[in-house]
Amino acid sequence: MKNYFNNLKLRNKVVILYIFSVFLPIILTNIIFYQVTTNNVKEQKMNDLSKVLNQIKSEFLESIEHAVGISSALYTDNKMNEFLEKEYQSSSEYIEAYDTYLRGFNKYTPVFSAIQSIHFYTDNPTVVFSGGVNPISTLTKEEEWYQALLEKSDSIPLVTKTSSNHSRDTISVIRELNFFRVYENATKIVKIDIDQDMIDHIFENANLQGELYLLNENGGIEYTTNSLINWKEEVVSFQEVTKPEKVITLEENYDINNYLTNWKIIAVLDESQLLDNVSDSRKFIFYLAFFNFIVPTAIIVLISQSLNVRLNEVLKYMKKMKNQHFEIIEGIKYKDEIGQLTSEFNRMSKRINELINDVYVVNIQKKDLDLQRKQAQLSALQSQINPHFLFNALETIRMRSIIKQENETAKIIQNMAKMLRKSFTWGRDWVTVKEEMTIVLSFLEIQKYRFDEKLDYEISIDENAYEVIIPNMILLPFVENASIHGIEPKKEKGIIEIYIKCNSEYLICEIKDNGPGMEEEILARMLESLQVEEAIGDNVGIKNVYYRLKMYYGSDFKFKIKSHSDEGTIVSVHLPLQRNHLL
Structure with missing residues (x-):
């Protein structure tokens, strides 16, 4: 690794230093800081929302339990069951019984503010239907709540959405009064309507930026703060609701009450709305990162320019030395290491010029003498292997050998002659x-x-x-x-x-x-x-x-x-x- 950096140019080293010592640390630090801040804000928001949702759950449950408590009291009230079960001989007899048992019954309503109204339903034909007592008519039997009550096999109250007298959907607690088996001559039902304004107050006054949904055991919407959903007039499934692209969902379940089994309250929030407060922190982080970039970058650029430009200048003059150009670097004499290097280079250039002028000519003369000496040695060697006077004699001997058919001897003499001829080419x-x-x-x-x-x-x-x-x-x-x-x-x-x-x-x-x-x-x-x-x-x-x-x-x-x-x-x-x- 050390050798790798030694082979890099100074400019590349400065760039690497900038990337790993300034750019990446600033980027990573700000990203981590932003992520930690966002997560902390998000976690705090989620905790606050969870508390709000739990409060809504408790307040709604309290309203339902008030109604369930009243239904339980009526369910076990022998006189009330007898009043609805009895066969009256005349209207006056019924009115007398009504004044005795039911006229003061509305005392429950002011005691429990969550209760809007209490209604009784019976199929006893001797009852005069008025003052909160209603017949189980054909229309009543077609109501969804009545059909749901018939399907229940236990005595647990039914909690469902019904239509009130004011043509608004409200949540009601409905229970069949069949605790006393001795009274089986008529069907008796009590229907307790929860105050719709109370429910609105519970859900709409919550400090929540998203939408709230109250779901029944089938996932149907019993109540919602989403004004785009027509939940009052039709049954809408929560799965069919269009939700934001990045959504956060909080959920509170009612699993401890038999009459609210699998009911739940769900809060749906757009993550961008949840993190609105982070936008200010994001701007601050951006400005801080921008400042941290500009100042170090400007300093590093100035220092790198100071180093790189002057070093390249020295290198340019050093490369000229290859072509015997020993020039002096002109300019201001700085006091840092590069300035000292420049001064030493100028001193070296002057010294080399002096040495060339003093020694170069002498060295050339010495080299010429050495070449002449070596040429003389070559000439001496040439004179030893270049016997011109033998050539004619050898040629004569070769011809006589051919005449006498001494071919082997002639071939050897011919080879010797070739070598002698070769000796004449010493000039090449x-x-x-x-x-x-x-x-x-x-x-x-x-x-x-x-x-x-x-x-x-x-x-x-x-x-x-x-x-x-x-x-x-x-x-x-x-x-x-x-x-x-x-x-x-x-x-x-x-x-x-x-x-x-x-x-x-x-x-x-x-x-x-x-x-x-x-x-x-x-x-x-x-x-x-x-x-x-x-x-x-x-x-x-x-x-x-x-x-x-x-x-x-x-x-x-x-x-x-x-x-x-x-x-x-x-x-x-x-x-x-x-x-x-x-x-």
Whole structure:
């Protein structure tokens, strides 16, 4: 990770620093702060709403229980049951009984403010129907509440929505008065209507931003504050109500009372309305985040500009040094580290200019002397292997051998002549691989003639390597060393292998023999002498080739020698590919 950052540009480092030290922390901090604030507000609101809903549940239940209590009192009132059951002989007898038992009955209404009215229903034909006593007529039997009462198999009161005298739907507690089995001559029913204004007061005065629904055991709406629902005139299922996209639902169930089993009060709230108070906090968080962005960003931009611009200026002048332009960076001399770096760069540039003026000319003269010395060494070597006066004599001997049909001798003399002709090309510094291998092959044929069956050789050359340009007389010295030092001392049969091939960048030449090889110390000493550029002295052929390669290619070539005692020697030379060099 450390190395990765070391390779990044300063500008990218500043951007990464800004993202991970300013941008992301501010974003995450404000998001978390906003989420925590929203959740806290939402939780507080939900707690408040839950308390309001529980209060509504309790107040409504209290109203119902008042009516249920009255119905229970009437259910167990023997005289009231006898009054509704008795067969009256005349109207005056009924009126007398009514005055005795029922005329003062409305005393329950002022005591319980939740009670709107109490009505009795009976099918006793001797009763005069008035003053709160109603007949169980055909219309009565068609009422939904009457049908629901008949379906009940127990004596628990029925709580349902009914139509009152004021043509408003109200909630009623209805109960059949059948506690005393001795009175079975007539059907007796008490219907207690809950004050609708009281129910409105309970539901509408609640401090609630959403809508409230009172549902019966079937999920039908018995009461709601939603003015868009016509719950007073028709049965509407809560599942059919259209709700906001993001809705919060609170629910309170009536599971402890048999007469309100599976009834529930549900509050439906739009989440956006619930979190209206958070909008102010959202704006504050936005402004705070904006301020936290602007100030650090401005400071980081100013500092990064101070660093990046001046460093790029120094880098631009340093790159000019590659082209021998040692210029001075002009401008204000600042006192920070970059200012010190600029001052040191200017001092270095001045010093380099002075050194160039003082030393460069002397070094050029010294290099010229070294080149002249090496050229003299090459000329000396050339004079040793370039015996012009022998050429004519060898040609004469070859012709006489042909005349005498001594073909083998003629072939060897011809190869020697080729080598002598090759020596005339020392004036050419570059030849093709094909031309170089001609002289190498001639040398191998001569050695084959000398050693007969003791020497064999193998040559493998890629077709695309023949026209590659290489320095003259580069391969022959290594082949000669392989023959003289590798094969000649060997008692068994010796083999010299030559491989030449190309890759994408280099011409690869490898000369291998299976001779006695070299000891490790001798090889190390020889390689060390090449590196320190000792005088030619010993190993003339190898040093001559190495120094010439270094002179032609500089450090852009590879030269290796691998050798072990009794395992032979491998010389490997990698030369840069050249095909269009001026020969």
